[in-house]
Amino acid sequence: EAIDVVVVGSCMTDLVSQAPRLPKAGETIHGHKFFIGFGGKGANQCIQAARLGAKTTMVCKVGKDFFGDNYIQNFKDNGVNTDFVGQASDAATGAASIIVNNAGENAIVIVAGANMLLGSEELHKALPAIGHAKVLVCQLEISPQTSLQALRMAQENKVKTIFNPAPAIPDLDTDFYRASDVFCCNESEAELLTASPVSNLEEAHRAGQELLRRGCSSVIITLGPQGCVVVETQGSPSKHVQTTAVKSVDTTGAGDSFIGALAFYMAHYPSMPLEEMARRANQVAGLSVQTVGTQTSYPFKKDLPAELF
Ligand code: RIB
Ligand code: NA
Numbered sequence: 001e002a003i004d005v006v007v008v009g010s011c012m013t014d015l016v017s018q019a020p021r022l023p024k025a026g027e028t029i030h031g032h033k034f035f036i037g038f039g040g041k042g043a044n045q046c047i048q049a050a051r052l053g054a055k056t057t058m059v060c061k062v063g064k065d066f067f068g069d070n071y072i073q074n075f076k077d078n079g080v081n082t083d084f085v086g087q088a089s090d091a092a093t094g095a096a097s098i099i100v101n102n103a104g105e106n107a108i109v110i111v112a113g114a115n116m117l118l119g120s121e122e123l124h125k126a127l128p129a130i131g132h133a134k135v136l137v138c139q140l141e142i143s144p145q146t147s148l149q150a151l152r153m154a155q156e157n158k159v160k161t162i163f164n165p166a167p168a169i170p171d172l173d174t175d176f177y178r179a180s181d182v183f184c185c186n187e188s189e190a191e192l193l194t195a196s197p198v199s200n201l202e203e204a205h206r207a208g209q210e211l212l213r214r215g216c217s218s219v220i221i222t223l224g225p226q227g228c229v230v231v232e233t234q235g236s237p238s239k240h241v242q243t244t245a246v247k248s249v250d251t252t253g254a255g256d257s258f259i260g261a262l263a264f265y266m267a268h269y270p271s272m273p274l275e276e277m278a279r280r281a282n283q284v285a286g287l288s289v290q291t292v293g294t295q296t297s298y299p300f301k302k303d304l305p306a307e308l309f
Contacts, residue, residue, distance in 0.1 A: 003081070004054040004267035006133040006159075008123070008150035009042015010115045010141030011060050011085075012094040013067045014294055016252070021101045031099070038074045039096050039294045040115070041139040041166055044253045048260025049137075050078050051300045052284070053309075054267055057081040057133070059126045059150070060142075061118040067093035068114070074295075084126040088114040094141070104248040104289065110167075115142045123150055131157035134267040137259065139164045144173065151179035160266055163216075164259050168192040177214035182274070184220040184262065185211075186255050204229045205238045220278055222258055224251070227282055230275045239275050243282040246290055253294035258285040260298070280308050 019031035038047070042060060050056040058080050062068030064087045071093060075082045091114040100106045123130070123146065130136060136154035138147040138161070147163070154161050163180035165172055168189035177183060187198040190207040198207045204221050208231035211219045219231040219238075225245060231238035261281035265272060284299060291297035301309065 002055070003057050003129055003133045005046065005049045005135050005137060005263045006057045006059060006126075006129050007042050007046035007049075007137045008059040008118070008126070008130070008142070008147065009045070009137065009139045010040035010094055010112065011043040011062050011071050012040035012096040012110055012115075012141070013071070014039035014096045014098055016098045016100060016293070018100050022099055022105070022107045035293065037293050037296055038071060039253060040094055041141050041164065041256050042137070043071070043075070044256035044294055044298075045137050045139070045164070045260040045263065046080055047078050047295050048257045048284070048298045049264045050080050051298055052261060052264040053301050054264040057084060057129045059084040059118070059122065059129070061086045061088055061114045061122065063087065063091055063093040063114045064089045065093055067095070081129075084122065084129060086118070086122055088117045091117055098252060100250050100252060104251050106250075106252045108252075110141060112141055118142050118146050120146070120149055123153060127153060130154055131159065133159050134270070135160045135162060135263045137162045137164070137263050139166050140169065141167070144169070148173065148175055148179060151176070155179055162259060162263055162266070164255070165189055165193065166255065170195070174214055177211070177216045180216040182218050182220060182262070182266070183211055183216035184222070184259055186222045187224070190221045201226065201229070201240060205231070208238045218274055220262075220274070222255055228278050230278050232274060241275050241278045241282060243286055246286050248289040250292045250297065251289045253297070254285045254289045256294070257288040257298050258282065261285065283308060
């Protein structure tokens with residue numbers, strides 16, 4: 001039975017405080033709102049793909065605790081297959097402490113917990129799903145070796161791969177590039193990976209070419225309100241995909257909304273040009289920044305204009 005999108009990645013409980021600004025070291029400030037939500041880059045991407053209509057399967061590990069039980073229910077409520085969602089008894093469900101300022105920017109500390117216990121045993125059990133997917137998506141909130149192994153399993157089975165190197169690590173194993181059909185990161189991740197500034201369009205184009213040289217088939221660097229840069233064949237000019245300006249309330253997880261949408265388009269419209277997929281994914285993510293929260297702000301197919309489908 002065909003699956004559109006399999007995500008091998010993280011689940012986190014988001015503990016979110018809204019405050020006028022981000023505190024400095026050693027400082028206590030008053031915030032005005034606190035809420036708990038479902039997050040984690042892997043799960044966020046999976047949920048966004050599912051809300052657009054993709055048939056999705058999540059491969060992950062949560063704790064045998066209240067947060068883990070709740071998370072499994074959240075997947076079910078969103079129509080995500082949970083056959084490969086494990087519960088560890090020796091580690092807690094991952095947690096993310098998030099502060100969002102009045103500009104909609106954030107600072108996040110993650111404690112990955114049970115996410116780090118996802119390993120090759122679980123991947124082997126999930127091979128029937130991974131090997132029959134149209135698209136596999138991985139990030140870096142689980143053990144990097146597990147992500148790399150999942151990407152390779154997908155490639156061996158001719159499954160398209162999207163790799164999101166987030167949060168970025170400076171000395172990323174170059175095998176990740178070779179295992180990525182689409183290597184998709186934001187500007188700060190691109191800076192860290194290329195060790196050069198990515199603060200304008202020209203630098204983004206250059207960083208994209210550099211990442212492409214490392215062995216992936218294509219690169220997308222997302223630039224927030226500036227849209228994104230798409231780089232495909234080496235030597236040919238990279239393309240800037242613009243996006244319409246929106247008033248941002250909370251940008252947390254906007255990158256995940258973009259990647260979830262991209263995975264949906266790759267699965268449903270495999271022959272669509274990558275820049276068109278990116279243009280549409282920008283519109284989906286653009287809606288998510290206009291509402292508070294991570295998954296709570298991800299649009300469903302019914303909320304979006306028909307021309308996106
Ligand atoms: O990308 C946003 C996500 O990063 C949040 O949901 C938080 O859980 C962290 O993993
Ligand atoms: Na949001």
